[in-house]
Amino acid sequence: MATKYDVFEIVYKNRAPLKPIEVVKKLNKDEREYHVIHRYLRELANEKLMVKKKSGFQVEISEKSELLYNLIFYCIKNGINYNLILDKNFAQFISRSLQKEEINSKNTKLNPRTVKKYVGILDKYNMILIISEKPLRAKIFYNALLNNLLIYFGYKHSVLTESSKKYAVEIKKELEAYRRLRKKDELRYQKIVSEFEMSFIYHSLSLEGNPITLPDTIKILKDKLIPANLKTTDVDEIKNYQEALSQMLKDANERKPLSLQSVLDYHKIAMGHRLYLAGSIRTIPVHIKGNPNFKTTPPEKIKDELEKLFDKYNEFIKRKNVPLEETLKFAVYFHNEFQHIHPFEDGNSRTTRLITFHLLQSLDIPIFDIPFGLLDEYLNYTKGSKSREDARLYQNLQKIILFNLKKINKRFNE
Secondary structure, eight states: OOOHHHHHHHHHHHOSOBOHHHHHHHTTOOGGGHHHHHHHHHHHHHTTSEEEETTEEEEOOSHHHHHHHHHHHHHHHTTOOHHHHOOHHHHHHHHHHTTSSSEETTTSOSOHHHHHHHHHHHHHTTOEEEEETTTTEEEEOOOHHHHHHHHHTTOOOOOOOOOOOOOHHHHHHHHHHHHHHHHHOHHHHHHHHHHHHHHHHHHHHHTTTOOOOHHHHHHHHTSOOOOTTOOHHHHHHHHHHHHHHHHHHHHHHTTOOOOHHHHHHHHHHHTTTSTTTTTOOOOSOOOOTTOTTOOOOOGGGHHHHHHHHHHHHHHHHTOSSOOHHHHHHHHHHHHHHHHHHOOSSSOHHHHHHHHHHHHHHTTTOOOOOOOGGGHHHHHHTTTTOSSOOHHHHHHHHHHHHHHHHHHHHHHHTO
């Protein structure tokens, strides 16, 4: 059954006026849905999102209609069913919840079934960290999608984004369960890794501007199908990153320590679609597009800075029984230090994520993806920041790790 937002999306993309029967055909629906679709068109016209002309219905180009289409397009790109989130009551729930550090069964003030439904939607699309199901305790991730959803439905909202909340206790508990479960069933673990792999590749490369959607990424990597109208370079970028990720995971599982050469190798594989710079230290200055405040190391100092960083890395991995909090803080330092050195002409951030994941994975701390809901926060605290944000990235990393552990352990127990 078509929805009002399906109808809007079709008419918006067409640009020229469409008669109701033409909308039915473009949606590939049975003519028996004609009256429902016609009603949706009239509703959209009443909401000033469309205008009715003699030649048919056409989108009214306005700030509101542009915002709605951008919401729909963003959802499609990220594999999200926009019909689930384009709901005024859901938006109200988000508005209220984002003003709390965490939500629980008492402070939501909604029917438990409604809360379960809304939490389920957020969980389906990795926009919430469910710390406990019974009793409910959860943290909603604030991102651009939820922000624009609130704006569309007219909710003025204040958001509690800064938090000194520590999740070390929860992480330790989940780590114990994870290590026990993995020891019992390594084959199951490998299957879970492969499931996470595709979303991480999509998320990581979407941060770098790759335009291929999540559904198409899955087709390329899982089904080995290349959808039409995709650029060969963009497809190769996805395949190359999958190969680099596989090599990194293999090395981490075999407890092979990182070295400058292994980092160069990962970069060479990941950037195989740009052979002229793959695996080579840059000799020219570089800047972060759109962020002139992000300082990168001058070319003549890169090798010295890398040597210093890997000296600290080698000292760290030789230590025994390092407390979890100290391990995570070193991972944050390692991530930001490498990213600020920015040793390559291109592909620095995707390589930074690979080697940071290697560091944690080699210490039995699994992190296979940055969930969709935390991507904006992660970007803001790394290459999107005006100054170095180690403390905030530390908070972000805790949520990322706990999210990964919760998802992995849940998959083990299914």
